[in-house]
Amino acid sequence: MVIQGDCLGVLKQMDRNSVDMIYLDPPFFSQKIQSLKDTQGNEYSFGDTWNSREDYLDYMRVRVYELKRVLKDTGSIFLHCNEKASHYLRIILDDVFGEDNFRSEIIWTYKRWSNSKKGLLPGHQTIFFYSKTNDYKFNIVYTEYSPTTNIDQILQERVRDNRGKTIYKHDNNGEVILSKEKKGVPMSDVWEIPFLNPKAKERVGYPTQKPIELLERIVRISTDAGDTVLDPFCGSGTTIVAAELINRKGIGIDISQDAVEISENRLKNPCKTESRLLKLGIESYKTKNDIDSAILNQLDCDVVQRNRGIDGFLKKYYKNAPVAVKIQKPTESLSEAVNLLKTAGKKKKCSVTILIRTQNDDLIRNINIPSNMVIIDDYKIQLENELKEMSLNVCASIM
Amino acid sequence: MVIQGDCLGVLKQMDRNSVDMIYLDPPFFSQKIQSLKDTQGNEYSFGDTWNSREDYLDYMRVRVYELKRVLKDTGSIFLHCNEKASHYLRIILDDVFGEDNFRSEIIWTYKRWSNSKKGLLPGHQTIFFYSKTNDYKFNIVYTEYSPTTNIDQILQERVRDNRGKTIYKHDNNGEVILSKEKKGVPMSDVWEIPFLNPKAKERVGYPTQKPIELLERIVRISTDAGDTVLDPFCGSGTTIVAAELINRKGIGIDISQDAVEISENRLKNPCKTESRLLKLGIESYKTKNDIDSAILNQLDCDVVQRNRGIDGFLKKYYKNAPVAVKIQKPTESLSEAVNLLKTAGKKKKCSVTILIRTQNDDLIRNINIPSNMVIIDDYKIQLENELKEMSLNVCASIM
DNA sequence: TATAGTATTGAATCCGAGC
C-alpha cells in the first residue's frame, strides 16, 4: 500500500502500536534544489523546504515522535542517515526513543567508482537502529566463520585449569570432549553490499534508490512473516517491495505524486514487480542464484538467462547436438520440471537433457521420464538417502 | 616524547600553530570505574570523573579548543569515538572547527571473537577527520583496483560525443587510445584493519590499545616526514610509536603515570606486529577453490581450512556428533582420500563422514570403505556414468 | 623451510547466585 501525503498527517491517522518495523531515508537539509531526469525524460524535483537546520530538525523531530507512537512495543526503527546530518538525527533518536534503546550503528559499505579527489573516498552510509523497548523482536542471522578460524579446533570444549589458563577439556581416558553444535557467527553491524549500479539506477529513474538486499536484511532481522513494515519517505518503494517479497505487509508514504506512482507501478502487478526486480536487482541480489550457478559451473555449463525450461547448456555438444541442463526450482514439482525441460529441450534440438533434482518429495517412478533425459539428485538429496539407507543397514545388522 | 599531566594544562604551555596533526582517543563517559590487569599482573584503573554528560562534554570542549590553537593552519585532527558518544563529540568538532572543515567519517572495521548476543555484533569504530582550514595537508594514497573492475577499460581514454555521452576515444585508424597509467583507486573512508589480537606481540597489556597499522595510516595521509604528531590521551603510546616508526616527531600526553611509563618503554623498543592477515589478506587463508566451496555450500557446511583430511563439517550434527566432509583432490587416489578422511574423522569423533568422489578412475569395489563413510560421486562423474549407461541401452535396444 | 595441526588469549556478552 502506498499513500500520497506528508507523512505527519498520514501518521496521525494511523493507530498507535500498529506497525512492527519502520525504515526511513528522510530528505536531507542541503539548501539546494535537486532535479533529476530519468531515461524517459521525465523530471523529478525535490527541494529543501527549510530555512535553517533548526527548522529541519524540528520537522524531523515531530515526525519521529509520531513514528514512535505507531510503532509496536516490540518494534524497531531504522534511520538511514546522510553523513552531514547523522549526528543531529541521532540526538533526536536518543531523545525520542531513549539512549538505552540504541541498538546498533549499521554501516553499509560499498566500493564506488569515482575520480580522485583530495581526501578519502566516501564509501559508506550509516543506518541507526533503535528499538522502542528493551524487549524487541530480533532474528539472529548467522554468517560464515572467518577463514582464519580453525573450526575443527573450536569444536573441542575448554576449561580453566587451576592457574586460570584455559585448556582443552579431556575425559577420563584423556580424549578431548566435543562441544555443542556450532551455529556460525552472528551478523556484524558492517554490511558490505554493492551500490546499486548506475545501469540499474537508470532503469528506475529515481534518485537515492537503495539496493533491495540492504532493505531485505533489515526486514529479515527485525520482523517475521506477516508483520507490517512502514516507510514514511518511501521514494521509489524499495522498502515496500523488499517487505512484500518476503511476505511482510508494506505501507509506504511519500509526499511526491511521482514517487507514489512509481511505487504503485512497482507493486501493482506482481508479474511486473518480479520482472522489474529482476532488472533492478540481479547484480546486487544474486545470492538466490548462487547455488544454481555453482551447480552449472561444476557441470561445465554456459548459463542461460530468462528461460523457464533451461538453466544452462553443457559447453560440449553430445552427439553433435546441445545438452540442456535444468535445476528443479523450489516451487516446481518434479513432473513440472520434467515437462518444462522436455519441451524446451525439444525446441532447442537437444540430444540429451539433464535435470538436477533438488526436492526429495516426489517419487521418480511415478513420473514419465523421456529416454534422453538424465536425472541427477543434488548432493543434499543423495546424502539424505544414503543416511536413511545407513540406518536401515544398522537395524538389519542388529537383527 | 611523553609528558605526564592533564592535557589541558600541558597544551596551554605549548605554542600555537606548532603541530601538524592531532589524534585523540579520549576517555568516555561511562559512569563506571574500570580496572584492568595486564599479563604481568600489573593493575591499571581509570574511572570517570564526570557527574553528567554535560560535564563530560564541557571537559572535552575546552580541550578541543586548546587543540585547535596548537594545530597549524594546514593541520588535521582525528578524533576516535566511542559509539555511545560519537554524535555529541562530532557536534563539538562542528562547533570548534566548523562544519565546512569536516573531511571524513573514517570507519575502522574488523572481525573479532564474538559472543552470543541479541542484535548485531559490533564490528567497527568511528574516527572523525576535520582539518583546521580548507587548505590542509593531505597525501593521497592509492589502493588496488577491486577485482571486479575491468582494468582494460579504464585504461582507454574517453571523450564526450556530440550528444554529450561519454564514449571511448579512437584514433584515425579506429584503434582505442590508451590513457596515461592509472595509479589505482584513492583510499576509501572504510578501513579494514585486523583488531589487535589477544596473541599479537604488539600488545603491551593496556586496555583499548589500537593497532599500529591504524595509526600509521592516519599519520601517512596527514603528515610528511619530519612533521609533528600530537596525542593528548596517548595511553600506551601507539600513536607516538607509529609516528616515530615513519620518521615523524611524536608528542604524547597522558594523565596516568602508568601510561607514561608504558609508552616510554615502548618507544625504546618499538615493535609492530608482523600480521600475516594484514600482509597477505584474508584471501590467503582460503584454501578451497570455487568448485569445492560450492560443494560445501550446497551441503550446508562450515568450511575447515587447514586439515588435510577434512574440508568441512555439516552445520547439523548427526547422532550428536559432527559429520566431516572431504572432497577428493585431483592429486589423491580414492583410497588415499578414504584413508585421510577415515583417520581425521576418527580423531574428531564423527558419527558419519562423507567423501565426494571427483575422479572416475578408481573402482570403488577394490577399496575398503568404513561402514560410517558415505561416498557421493560429483555431478560430472554421475553425468558421465549416466551417459555411458544411456548409450549402452540404446545399443541394446538396437539389437 | 613449508605445511599441518595444537595451544593460547581476551573483550563482550549472558546467566545465575547472592544480597
Add this chain to the structure above:
DNA sequence: CGCTCGGATTCAATACTAT
C-alpha cells in the same frame, strides 16, 4: 525486585610444535 559479581562462553588470530 533490582543490583552487582563471578563464571561460562564465544571465535579471530596469533604463537608454537611436530613432521
